[in-house]
Amino acid sequence: MSSVFCEPCQTEDLSSPASKWCTNCEEALCVECERSHRKSKASRNHVLVDLLSAKSLPKVKVQECLSHEEQKLDLFCIDHDELCCRLCMTENHRTCAKVVPVDLVAKDVKSSTMVVHVLEHADDLVNCLGNILVKVEKESKEIDRQGKEISEQVSTYKKHIIDLLDEAEQSVQSKIEEICTKQRRNVTDIQEQALDQKTKIESYLTNLQALSSTDSNEQTFLFAHYLKSLLSETDSLIESKRLNFHSQILSFETNKDILSSENILGEIGSTIKSNEINVPRHGAQVSGSVTDNSTKDIVKKLEFTSRLELTGSGNEQIRGIAVSKTGNIVLCDHKSYYVLLFSADGRYLDKCNVKRKPWNIVILDDLNHAVVSLTGNINIASLVSVCGHLQFIDINTMTSLREIKLDFVPLGLALAGNQILAGTWNQIYILSANGVCVGSAKTNRSRCPVTYIAPKMSSSVDDLYYSTSDFLLLSSKIYGNTMQSFPFVSGRPRGIALDDHGYIYLATMEGQLLRISSEGKLCDILIEGVEGYGNLWAISFSYDYKKLFVVTENGSSVSVFELK
Numbered sequence: 001m002s003s004v005f006c007e008p009c010q011t012e013d014l015s016s017p018a019s020k021w022c023t024n025c026e027e028a029l030c031v032e033c034e035r036s037h038r039k040s041k042a043s044r045n046h047v048l049v050d051l052l053s054a055k056s057l058p059k060v061k062v063q064e065c066l067s068h069e070e071q072k073l074d075l076f077c078i079d080h081d082e083l084c085c086r087l088c089m090t091e092n093h094r095t096c097a098k099v100v101p102v103d104l105v106a107k108d109v110k111s112s113t114m115v116v117h118v119l120e121h122a123d124d125l126v127n128c129l130g131n132i133l134v135k136v137e138k139e140s141k142e143i144d145r146q147g148k149e150i151s152e153q154v155s156t157y158k159k160h161i162i163d164l165l166d167e168a169e170q171s172v173q174s175k176i177e178e179i180c181t182k183q184r185r186n187v188t189d190i191q192e193q194a195l196d197q198k199t200k201i202e203s204y205l206t207n208l209q210a211l212s213s214t215d216s217n218e219q220t221f222l223f224a225h226y227l228k229s230l231l232s233e234t235d236s237l238i239e240s241k242r243l244n245f246h247s248q249i250l251s252f253e254t255n256k257d258i259l260s261s262e263n264i265l266g267e268i269g270s271t272i273k274s275n276e277i278n279v280p281r282h283g284a285q286v287s288g289s290v291t292d293n294s295t296k297d298i299v300k301k302l303e304f305t306s307r308l309e310l311t312g313s314g315n316e317q318i319r320g321i322a323v324s325k326t327g328n329i330v331l332c333d334h335k336s337y338y339v340l341l342f343s344a345d346g347r348y349l350d351k352c353n354v355k356r357k358p359w360n361i362v363i364l365d366d367l368n369h370a371v372v373s374l375t376g377n378i379n380i381a382s383l384v385s386v387c388g389h390l391q392f393i394d395i396n397t398m399t400s401l402r403e404i405k406l407d408f409v410p411l412g413l414a415l416a417g418n419q420i421l422a423g424t425w426n427q428i429y430i431l432s433a434n435g436v437c438v439g440s441a442k443t444n445r446s447r448c449p450v451t452y453i454a455p456k457m458s459s460s461v462d463d464l465y466y467s468t469s470d471f472l473l474l475s476s477k478i479y480g481n482t483m484q485s486f487p488f489v490s491g492r493p494r495g496i497a498l499d500d501h502g503y504i505y506l507a508t509m510e511g512q513l514l515r516i517s518s519e520g521k522l523c524d525i526l527i528e529g530v531e532g533y534g535n536l537w538a539i540s541f542s543y544d545y546k547k548l549f550v551v552t553e554n555g556s557s558v559s560v561f562e563l564k
Contacts, residue, residue, distance in 0.1 A: 004051055006030035021054035023047045023216040026063060028054075047216045063222060073222065076105045081436070083225055106221035110212055118224050121231050122205045128238060129198035136191040139247060140184065146250045147180040153252045176250070183248045197234045204230060235434060302513075302526050302548060302561040308346050310557070317555040320360035320413070321495075321538040322370065324395065329540075329549060330370055331558065332358035339372055341398055344542075346560065350398040354391050360413040360452070360538070362420065364433070368395045371420060373410035374403075388424070390435050404435035412466060414453040423450025423466055443468070452538065454496040454504070456518075465504060467493035495538035499563075500545045507536035507550060533559060 006016040007027040018028035022037060024046040029037055037043045065071040071085035078098035093099050109115055154172050204227040211220045308329065310316050320332030327344025334357050341349045356374035363370050374389040388409035392401035412423030419438070420431040428450055430439040443450060448468035456463035492509035499505065503523065504516040511529035513536060516522055527533055527550075534553035541548055548561045 004028050006033050008033045018051060020048045021051055023049060023054075023214065023219050024063075047214065047219075049214060053214075074102050075099055076102050078105070080438075083222065102221065103218055106218045109217050109221040109224070114228075115208075115212075115220065115224050118228050118231065119205070119208070122201055122208075122227060125231055125234050125238070126198060126201055126205070129194045129201070129234075132194045132238070133191060133198070136187050136194065139187050140191075143180050143184050143187070143248060146248070147176055150176055150250050150252045157254050179248070179250065193237060197230075197237060200230060201227070201234065232432075232434075232436075301564050303564050304559060305547075305562050306346055306560045308342055308549075308558040308560065309348060311340070311348050311351075315556065318551045318558060319537055319555060320358065320372070321540045321549055321551055321558065322361045322363045323540050323542050323549060324363050324368070325365040325543050327542060328395065329558075330361055330363065330395065331551075332361050332372060334359060334375075334555070339370065339393060339398070341395065352393050352398040352400060354393075354400065355403070356389060356391075358391070359411050362413045362415045363395070364415075369393065369401065370395055371413065373413050373422065375409050375411065390420075390422075390431075406435070406437075412450045412453040414455055414464070416455045416464070421453050421455065421464065423453050425449045428453065428464075428466065452494060452496045454498050456498070456502075465496050465498075467496055467506070494536055495540075495551065497539045497541055497548070499541060505539055505541075505548070507539050509535050511536055513539070513550065 004018045006014070006018045006029055009016040009030055009032075016030035016032070018030055020029045020034045021027075022029055022043070025043070028051065029048070034048060037046065037048065063072050063074075065073050065085040065088060068085050068087045071087055073083045073085055075084050075086065075089050075093075076082070076099070077084055077089075077093045077096050078100065079096045080093065082093075083102070084093055084099070089099055151173065154169060154176075204223070208220065208223050208227055211223055214220075308331075310318075315335060316333050317335035318331050319334040322330050324330070328349070329342040329344075329346075331340040331342070333340060337354055337357060339352045339354060339358055339361065341351065343349055354372065354374060359373045359375050361370050361372045370393040372391045372393060374391050388406050390404045390406060390410060392403070393399070394401055406422070406429075408422075408424040408427065408429065410422040410424055410429075412421075412428075414421040416430075418433050420433065420435070422429045422431055426443055426448070428441050428443060429437055430441075432438055443466070450466050450468055453464055453466045456465065493506055494509055495507040497505045502518040504514075504518070505526075506514045506516060508514070508529075511527065511533055512525055513527035514522060515524050515526055527536070533550070534557075535555075537551035537555050539548060539550050546563060548563060550559045550561065551557075552559045
């Protein structure tokens with residue numbers, strides 16, 4: 001190790017052989033500087049290791065702020081789950097209540113669940129990326145095999161049409177090559193990106209495991225946080241590429257009447273088959289924005305058509321409803337611990353038993369997964385002091401996927417772009433698609449839980465409507481807490497939905513269904529409280545906005561209306 005020199009000495013143009021490595025400062029020290037390092041109050045608690053041991057430590061400098069040169073990442077914002085330097089704290093975290101020193105939050109990190117989860121997540125993603133690479137390699141060979149097979153079919157058929165063969169063969173072979181080249185380019189791109197992410201994760205994982213054998217809690221925490229960010233990035237990449245990665249099946253259909261056709265040899269066809277990849281985490285998809293209500297005529301009335309035939313004893317308490325892109329209806333029975341599935345024409349299909357009481361539900365259409373808020377056996381008055389859960393469900397099989405524990409009890413749920421909005425006592429939380437909290441905002445109804453939510457624009461969290469147990473409110477800016485109330489809503493608000501014109505449909509506990517303009521004016525009352533539908537709860541439009549599903553009779557029935 002004689003070629004390694006003391007870095008502090010080099011600032012004075014001295015070449016002193018180094019003997020120790022400071023994992024906190026990430027620099028080599030000579031004997032003299034080591035002695036000074038141990039004496040200084042600022043550095044006496046730093047972890048020093050032999051240079052030989054330092055060889056196995058990560059060489060990436062994780063303490064330097066990427067936004068501010070020569071600033072150390074010595075603070076951690078618990079509110080945003082983010083490392084920051086002193087300048088970051090001043091610029092971006094001035095109002096955050098929980099900004100603490102890294103050395104404090106890093107204490108006992110090696111035995112924490114965070115590092116355990118990061119390591120487990122890394123292992124899962126490495127295995128997943130490995131599976132992707134295997135599938136990509138297999139797909140590449142299959143592309144070549146199919147291309148060769150079809151080419152042979154073309155050559156065989158060519159013998160029957162000698163006079164017109166040369167020109168036609170060139171055209172068909174060109175089409176084959178075009179299709180194969182396009183698909184091969186797609187899978188090659190996925191292969192390269194998957195290999196790159198796999199290499200990065202394995203490198204970080206090796207370094208993090210190496211740090212576990214040292215006493216550097218701070219380094220372990222910093223490196224684990226960087227790895228966690230990389231894993232989140234990889235989640236998004238895998239989900240995006242899974243949606244774009246399809247197997248190609250080529251076919252060749254001969255042309256029997258060759259003399260009357262320009263395509264003498266026949267047509268090249270390409271059938272796309274979905275190639276599922278099981279990933280450890282999933283993302284939500286954007287569902288399209290609400291159109292300007294000035295461009296279309298509003299429907300005049302609702303016409304009752306049918307009721308869903310629920311399968312229970314008549315004591316159901318349906319509190320949540322969602323309709324998929326395919327038309328299937330999914331219900332949350334708060335009393336029986338079941339999530340129920342119905343077909344587009346109202347037939348009961350299946351159910352999924354959940355461990356806690358389900359309240360509300362949203363559907364990730366492109367994954368055909370549902371996300372359900374679970375309240376458990378709690379009283380609404382105790383929401384502020386207990387934990388809750390989100391349950392992911394595969395709608396295809398009606399089986400439970402992963403369950404995520406939250407630091408609050410979620411009630412109202414809504415999708416806004418690739419984020420999930422979850423309402424609880426005096427708060428609306430913003431969660432990533434995998435259930436990680438990325439922000440929150442207080443409501444101005446301090447004693448009321450947020451029971452239902454409807455974003456004004458489906459791709460943004462900035463504008464949203466929400467109902468509490470006694471009020472309907474519009475939050476113009478969720479982070480700014482600019483609120484507008486609706487004084488004409490005399491009943492107790494429940495479910496909210498927006499149609500494709502931007503009008504608000506509000507169900508009330510008193511049995512009314514109100515239609516409200518985007519300017520906040522009452523347009524009409526579509527269902528009067530005296531019409532026999534009882535207490536109304538959740539409501540949801542079909543994907544084409546031609547039907548409205550309303551939970552009626554205090555949750556024991558679901559009525560279906562057509563918009564006329």
